[in-house]
Amino acid sequence: MYRTHNCGELRAEHVGQEVTLSGWVQTVRDKGFMMWIDLRDRYGKTQLLFNEEQTGEELFAKARTVGREFVIKVTGEVIERSSKNPDMPTGDVEILVTKFDILNAAKTPPFTIEDNTDGGDELRMKYRYLDIRRNPVQQNLIFRSNLAIETRKYLADQGFIEIETPVLIKSTPEGARDFVVPSRMNPGQFYALPQSPQTFKQILMVAGMDRYFQIVKCFRDEDLRADRQPEFTQIDCEMAFVTQEEILQTFEGLTKHLFKQTLGVDLPDFPRMSYDEAMQRYGSDKPDVRFGMEFVELNDVAKGHDFPVFDNAELVVGIKADGQADKYSNKDIKKLTEWMQRPQIGAKGLVYVKVNGDGTFKTSVGKFFDDAALQKWADKFEAKAGDMLLVLSGETDKVRSQLNDLRLEMGRRMDLMQPDDFKPLWVVDFPLLEWDEDSNRFHAMHHPFTAPKKEDEEKMLNGDHETMKSLRADAYDMVINGSEIGGGSVRIHDRKLQEKNFKLLGFTEEEAEDQFGFLMGAFEYGAPPHGGLAFGFDRLCAVLKGQTSIRDFIAFPKNNQGRDMMIDAPSHIDDTQLEELHLDVTAEEKEA
């Protein structure tokens, strides 16, 4: 037996007992005739005392050979510490060691195993087994496990059945790029890894399972950004015989449960905001509503002052930064303007107005607007002395998007986004289709299986091209603190409507039949009304813990090249393996 107790459980009441512990050496303090070791495991740390006299010379000498991260097993008596450590749950006691074994030696780790480590990202990923020994990473993984447990508990209590859908499915060009898997038994053919179990969960509704969920890996072969992973996890859910209202209630309930059970936080009822309203007030379909700084539209007071930039703009719109006037020198404003002009944002310029409070203003557009004119702006913003207005103008969609970036940046600078201040929100009434000027076609705003609102069905089946742009869907996103943590929709369950949607999305009849014939076929055999939602589970973990990166909630993340640094994957495979798969590699590998 390696242990009678773990390293986190001994207390004063254990004094006098003989115990055996195993774990990792965290620190060694050698005072000559006495030596202390902090022994660590997942459950905590316990102080070991080696006393030359009581431990015995031979063992003592052996104990002196251990270094950081050695794995040892000790037996000894629990004794009261002379100087207690109130910061450590086991701080009242220590173990006077009488038996001692080195279970495994350790080389010196390439970075420190401490809460704040000196290891860089790539090094930490290469030695992920050392990185996970660090308490913050370990606690993140435990948190993730608990979050999954609570998710399953809630959904099972609500009658949801967890059903595993296949990982080896069929490639469909719609959406992001699929990872594919060559089939040895079917030469020239490929499986695809699922981007989501969407069609399978709908099939399960047609199959009468009524309420489905799954915590499930999904895959997207995309060019990776810092916070994207080629494999990620979803809480995937679907319900039959429900309206949007019942779906929102169910998953608002789930989210409240998760916050309560894992953080002890009582979330309020989630406000709802239409997509149109979110775009108008925040310039984003995932507004961070921890702070106000809402958009104020200025067309009526900004146009007609012979300032061509405004006069030619579709929209003049701004935000008010409370009390920031004094904090921004001309140089600061110039810098902020340049920040807005970077290609990532692409604003043409930035107009500012500082409210002096005595009826006068300091502004970059003083040439066109006198104080009386600017007072009208200030009134619209309900601005007071010391406030600063930041105003953009241009084409509506673009300027809203730019102002969203500015609003978030100002929120960060003004420290208005507290990680433990949770402000959830439903964004609803999304458009069904999005017209893409570049490719001259519609894209599905949510996905091709989303139903139009009941009252728009007729329009969708029989309307003209322009009408299609106005179709609204029972589609919804759950947004917390500016992160979209879940989204879903009521689905189409009628073959005709689904065919029409594929047609609008540019599928030929053959393509639609080839890729989704099974689903449309299923709709002909008694498909119930249904809808659902999927949460990004990695993101959900990060948002609950008030963190921005998902990577530390994933045990073995991949880097931005999609590479697992620890196992060094992907890698080359044998030629015989390629042959069995009926494949040739056409490109020479780039040298590493």
Added chain:
Amino acid sequence: MYRTHNCGELRAEHVGQEVTLSGWVQTVRDKGFMMWIDLRDRYGKTQLLFNEEQTGEELFAKARTVGREFVIKVTGEVIERSSKNPDMPTGDVEILVTKFDILNAAKTPPFTIEDNTDGGDELRMKYRYLDIRRNPVQQNLIFRSNLAIETRKYLADQGFIEIETPVLIKSTPEGARDFVVPSRMNPGQFYALPQSPQTFKQILMVAGMDRYFQIVKCFRDEDLRADRQPEFTQIDCEMAFVTQEEILQTFEGLTKHLFKQTLGVDLPDFPRMSYDEAMQRYGSDKPDVRFGMEFVELNDVAKGHDFPVFDNAELVVGIKADGQADKYSNKDIKKLTEWMQRPQIGAKGLVYVKVNGDGTFKTSVGKFFDDAALQKWADKFEAKAGDMLLVLSGETDKVRSQLNDLRLEMGRRMDLMQPDDFKPLWVVDFPLLEWDEDSNRFHAMHHPFTAPKKEDEEKMLNGDHETMKSLRADAYDMVINGSEIGGGSVRIHDRKLQEKNFKLLGFTEEEAEDQFGFLMGAFEYGAPPHGGLAFGFDRLCAVLKGQTSIRDFIAFPKNNQGRDMMIDAPSHIDDTQLEELHLDVTAEEKEA
């Protein structure tokens, strides 16, 4: 709202209430002025009554248009049935329908949606959404979901953390064939799908997670037998600082919990049997111990009677079929002998002895054995009148394997294998290595990460070739009713031992380093002793429900060609997709 209640919950106490139900039309009985529909959903069936007078003519006419599997929504009053149906939980009541909507029509299903359907396997897989509507399949999926819930509950209570390991990993030629995934971003390189998370769970032990589990999809590109699937699910577990004993206790506890919670069955403590004993007594490392019929070795009484077949055999061994003497005519025995001589089994012949009970015997080897000699056989078997002995001879391993087949066949014929009689067993002390004559090399009996028993370590590091065949491992299988439902081992956690094992298994140093260098590296940074186990989850479901096929416990199984009949995968992919992946297909697809 589509329903106030589901189709399984209305009782006598609901009489008088107005309710709304939605579901599928199971049956229609039309009596002219009255009509009954059984409405079905996941929760049950409820009888609907359409009465021309009270339902209204228009609705009544519309109701008459519905057929099997139509999806409808009805509102009406719960009334007491005149003729109650005690076999139906809702059998006391029916709904007098006053409102009625067809939510979706249905074509006539290609097979009946009944417990016993007329649909064949392939048809059922193609229309899996209809097959799952059938109660037995639906109940299997619900059972599977419950089994997963109970598994997680037990393991979480025991301090196990569920951690997701990656699906896109690295290909290693050891073991079965990997499915591979070409990497677009790394031309010429491939990920592999995991055959199990083995190395990752060991890494998690090195990382200090202490207790890990995961219910996880695994993948093997093997030629499929009836009961194999290219993707399957494991309950995968690992523990640090444990001996074999603690592992066995933990997972015996899990298994008892699962049987108790899902079936209400109290399993006894699991007997343990060494691998050697299992092979000697049953000729199998997964003996079905629901019945005896144990092997009796006859070398001492069978040899030396001038019967060359026995005299030249390494082993003469038989079983006793109680009371079967009268049931087997000469013709029956001939048939049984031919069954044993099929290539799948490959026995050379079959010797029988029928015990007459008066000191005489009827046998195929009377020429060599008189009654006195046969009495010695009978004594060894403790045979009584009417029993039949069936005896094989030959090379030990082969003859045991053949006799195992015969024993199981006799068990089936004699109805000794009741599906609800659960007889669990641990088979322990497996050999570490298995010598393969054909390839002239060792194979890992469990896998390359299995540790030799502590007392065999020295022999393994320094012994000669022959010694290696005698190494024993702390490896164990959990066997229930002749199915191996789980297996595992204590692992190597020392670099030198792991290197030696790879060498014995025929790896060059370079191959070992290339494929498993990360693991051996991890062993140098403080790896704790650890071990674990994995259950085949699909198999576990089937064994608990007393069924032999795993297919009906998988929502969307693939057929024997690895094909998903419903979505028709695998399939061809676009040339542009192939190009992006830097691949050429070398083989022309065979015509379908």
